[in-house]
Amino acid sequence: MSEPDTSRSSVKTYVPTYQKEQWADHAAELGMTQSEFVRTMVQAGRRDFDLDASDENLEAPVEGSNPGGDVLEDRVQEVLHRRGVMSWNQLVEALSGDFESRLEDALDSLQSANRVRYNGREGGYVVTDGE
Structure with missing residues (x-):
């Protein structure tokens, strides 16, 4: 070897x-x-974590828990820290603008890999099924 x-x-x-x-x-x-x-x-992130997912090993969710973490809360704080006072609409625009940019990047990547394409007849994006 x-x-x-x-x-x-x-x-x-x-x-x-x-x-x-x-x-x-x-x-x-x-x-x-x-x-x-x-x-x-x-x-x-690439580590292979063995997780025994049998029912007896799963914990019941805690009421009020946030399994997704505080990602949005962190982003709100970042934006406010960087830009100062912002209205509701300004916050929505700042946070959704980031999403739109990430979505565009994801679609570009998927189209480059021929996994998704824009279909004008269908009026939107479709999975290519490896065509």
Whole structure:
């Protein structure tokens, strides 16, 4: 069996500015470079966690719990911290604008991979089923 290639190569990604700022701050708190931080996040996300999902091992949800975490709450705080006082409509625009950008990126990626395409006759996006 041959040894794995351990030479280094670069990987680029594009994220919203607020995300890069968050990652840079968190990396600094941990005494890491941004590259080290992103590499560590990716590797942590790729770990294979064995989870026994049998019914007797599942905990009942706690009333008032937030299984999705406080992601939206965190985003609201980020936007308000960065921009200051904002009205309801300004917050909706700021937060939904981010979603629209992410949706556009996701659709671009799916179309590039030929997994989704825009169908004018259908009036929207459709799954290509690997056509």
